[in-house]
Amino acid sequence: MTDRLGGAVGRRPLHLVLVLDLSGSMRRGGRIQALNTALREVLPRLRDEARANPHTRLLVRVLGFATQPWWVLATPTPVEELTWQPLEAVPQGLTELGSALVLLADAMADLDAEAASGHGAYPPAIVLVSDGRPTATTGTDVATGMARLLATRAGAGAVRLALGVGRDADLPSLRRFIGDDEVPVLRADNPEQLVECMAWASRAASRGASMPALTSTGISVLPPELTGEDVWGSA
Amino acid sequence: MTWRAVAATRRGASHVRRDLPNQDAHRTWTDGTATVVAVADGHGAARHARSDVGSRLAVDAAVAALRAYLTEVEPAGTADVHHHLVTVVGPELVTRWREAVAEHADRHDGRQDAQQDAQQDAQQDAAADGAVDVLAYGSTVLALVATPSWVGALQLGDGEVVLVDRGGAARRPMPLDPLLDGATTTSLCQDDPLASLRYAVVPAAEVDLALVCTDGFGVSRVDGPDWWRPVGEQLAHHAATGGADHVAERLPGWLEEPADVGGDDVTVGIVLRSPAQPDERSA
Numbered sequence: 001m002t003d004r005l006g007g008a009v010g011r012r013p014l015h016l017v018l019v020l021d022l023s024g025s026m027r028r029g030g031r032i033q034a035l036n037t038a039l040r041e042v043l044p045r046l047r048d049e050a051r052a053n054p055h056t057r058l059l060v061r062v063l064g065f066a067t068q069p070w071w072v073l074a075t076p077t078p079v080e081e082l083t084w085q086p087l088e089a090v091p092q093g094l095t096e097l098g099s100a101l102v103l104l105a106d107a108m109a110d111l112d113a114e115a116a117s118g119h120g121a122y123p124p125a126i127v128l129v130s131d132g133r134p135t136a137t138t139g140t141d142v143a144t145g146m147a148r149l150l151a152t153r154a155g156a157g158a159v160r161l162a163l164g165v166g167r168d169a170d171l172p173s174l175r176r177f178i179g180d181d182e183v184p185v186l187r188a189d190n191p192e193q194l195v196e197c198m199a200w201a202s203r204a205a206s207r208g209a210s211m212p213a214l215t216s217t218g219i220s221v222l223p224p225e226l227t228g229e230d231v232w233g234s235a
Numbered sequence: 236m237t238w239r240a241v242a243a244t245r246r247g248a249s250h251v252r253r254d255l256p257n258q259d260a261h262r263t264w265t266d267g268t269a270t271v272v273a274v275a276d277g278h279g280a281a282r283h284a285r286s287d288v289g290s291r292l293a294v295d296a297a298v299a300a301l302r303a304y305l306t307e308v309e310p311a312g313t314a315d316v317h318h319h320l321v322t323v324v325g326p327e328l329v330t331r332w333r334e335a336v337a338e339h340a341d342r343h344d345g346r347q348d349a350q351q352d353a354q355q356d357a358q359q360d361a362a363a364d365g366a367v368d369v370l371a372y373g374s375t376v377l378a379l380v381a382t383p384s385w386v387g388a389l390q391l392g393d394g395e396v397v398l399v400d401r402g403g404a405a406r407r408p409m410p411l412d413p414l415l416d417g418a419t420t421t422s423l424c425q426d427d428p429l430a431s432l433r434y435a436v437v438p439a440a441e442v443d444l445a446l447v448c449t450d451g452f453g454v455s456r457v458d459g460p461d462w463w464r465p466v467g468e469q470l471a472h473h474a475a476t477g478g479a480d481h482v483a484e485r486l487p488g489w490l491e492e493p494a495d496v497g498g499d500d501v502t503v504g505i506v507l508r509s510p511a512q513p514d515e516r517s518a
Contacts, residue, residue, distance in 0.1 A: 005473075005489035006466035007458025009496045055249055055455065055498025117459070157419070 011057040013121040015076055015111065016046075016205060019100060021130035021165070022064040026089035029232050031131055031165055034191035036086040038198040046079045046202050056122060061107070065100035066093025067137070097134035097173065101145025108155035115153070123157040125205030128177050129198075131165035131232075142173050150179075161201045163188060166232030186224075190231035196224040238270035238381040239509035241483040242502070245490040247451055249498035255279075258287045258374075259449050259502040262294035269305045272504035273297035273378035276394060276449035278422065279499070282370055288339055289332075289372030293423055296331035297378040297389065300324050305380070313385050317436040320387055325432045328376070328389070332423050336372045373424035377447040381506040386445055387436045391428055393420040393450040396435065397467040401443050403475075405467030408435035420450075444471045444507040452490070455497030470505065479509040 018039070026032040050058040059076035063069060064087065072087060104126070111124060134142050149155035162174035164187035174185045186201070188194035240263035250257065258277035265271070275293035277286025304324045310316040375392025388396045388408060393415050399405045410433055414421050421431035446467060456462035474482050486503060494501040 003485065003488040004492055005469055005485075007456060007462055009455040009492050010457040011496065012455055052252065053249060053498065055247075055496060 011055055013059050013076070014053075014056040015059050015061065015121060015124040016079075016202070017061045017063060017104065017107070017124060017126045019063045019065070019104060019126060019128045020072070020087065021066075021095060021097075021128075021132065022087060022089045023066045023093040023095040023132060024089060024091055025095070025132045025168065026165070027091065029166070030191070031232060032087065032089040034194050035129065035165070036084065037191060038195040040084040041195050042198045042202050043079070043082060043084055045199055049203055050079050063100060063104055063107075065096055065103075066090035067096055069096065069100035069103040071103070094135040094137055095130065095132045096136070096138055096140070097128075097130065098136055098140035098142045098145035099138050101142065101149050101177075102140055105145070105148035105152055105155055108149060108152035108158070111154040112152050123159060124154055125159040126155075126161070127198075127201045127205055128160070128162040128174065129165060130162070130169055130174065132168050133170040134173050142176065146176060146179075159205050161205050162186075163194070163197045163201055165194060167230070188232075190228050192228055193224075200224050237267065237383075237509060238265070238506050239479045240265060240270045240272040240379075240381075240504065240506050241479065241486055242272050242274065242504035243486040243490055244274075244500065244502040245487065245494040247494045247497065247499040247501065250500060256287045257500050258290055259451070259500040260287075260290035260294045260374075261502050261504050262298050263504065264298045264302060266305075269380060269382045270506050271298050271301045271378060271380045272447065272506055273301075273376060274394070274447050274449055274502045274504045275374045275376045276392065276451070276500065276502070278373040278375075278420070278424075283373040283424070285339075285371040286373050289336065289374035289423070290376075292332055292335040292339065292372065293374045293376040294378075296328050296335060297376050299331055300327040301378060301380045303327065305382070310385075313436045313438055316385050316387055317434055320389060320434045320436065321432075325389065325429055325434070328378075329423065329428050329432075332376075333367075333369065336369055337367045339372070340367045369424045373422045375420060375449070376423060377449075377504075379445050379447050379504065379506050381442070381445065382439060384439055385436055386439050386442045386506070388434065388445070388447070390433045390447075391431055392422055395446075395448050395450075395453060395463050397446050397448075397463050398437065398442055399444040399467045399471040400441055403443070403468055403471050405464045405471075407463065408437060409433045410435075444474055444505065446470060446503060446505045448503045449499075449501060451497055451499030451501040452493050452503055454499055455493055471507075474507045479507055482507060 058079045060079050062073040064072045160178050162177050171185050186197045188197045242261040242263050244259050246257035261274045263272045273294040275290035277290035377390045377394045380387045390409050396409050397405050398408050490501045
């Protein structure tokens, strides 16, 4: 019988949200195929990470965006139950990152409400992957989206990481998303690098979020040294 | 009737798995009249690689600062005590901790205890600047001091302070700190730690029992934001029915589940009413 003082204890959720650019440019040079491969290969590593941290319940969500944002996987899903279904990029789809951040902010607001009702989680981890310069044809630019995201407690406190795919990736926007000069923006120029980048981001995000520190990120996993050919280059 | 302090700690399951030390610390002290208990939580991130030392130095500094105050000052009332905690004890605590950190860093300069290259680089950069890498020692600190007239509390960083009144009702006496969001904590190693120190003082007659704990004790609670309330009230019940010895005996067992399930190090310090004891000075 458990010798308990106070109420029940349990594993605390750690939400990992993958925000993926599925715009038309991701169809070039096999980028979307590489992203699918990277995510499929990263999942077992994430499961290992979850097993190594049994005090956390790693829950994954996936948000895609092109001309519109949408939840590819809306339900926070235990990583142990997740199988990767290949994603398609949207032909001629734009890069409406600002709108995606607004949708993400709504989800973060839900986490705020859960925390207020006593169902607290670790600060979420968010990994953004994009290959191009954000567009704002809907009228919602990145600044607006970031403002909405940072207005939520969960969004502001999240461990935020970003990966660029190819030379056209808009690194200043990705840097802005991260919001911490000590956290590197990684850019993958070939499929192998993308796997390494995704593996690093997933591991760093899940560890950083479950390790409160004086600084906002607590990222302690060193980024990979990226080598190899520049396959994707510029458009 | 006097006050007695008990405390215990347990290394968190995640630290056991990663072969990391217990980064929490605790210390108790009494002169038979006044009683002090302090707990501290060294930060877990790699940037704070010496935080296990920092937390030990933090509880030492807290106890030393409070002992000095109790020896040198006779306050007139709780408002007087509060003023002294803010103007005397808090600054003394921070000063003692920083001095102890500097001394430790000086003695261990070049020691290869940092596990991350980035950490080593930061220490080397700090050494090159002639500065102490205070961040490496980052820690919270929480302390209770109980006298026949008043009970005081200090808190810097996350964790909880809980008071249980003579009727058995628990409450949190500290003002809320909006900087504590679960992702970050205020700390002794920040630029202006005094700005984040919080204080509370209440008449001793209102207090049956008080506890301080590191955040590891609450992180895995799933019974809502008021998880601390049944903890305090059940603890007071144990104290009332079994006495201080009973509480001291059971306390380590009560830490097992939060440390094993929650994963973080867990430390709890308690002051509770007890029949007069022989002079006890414990560490």
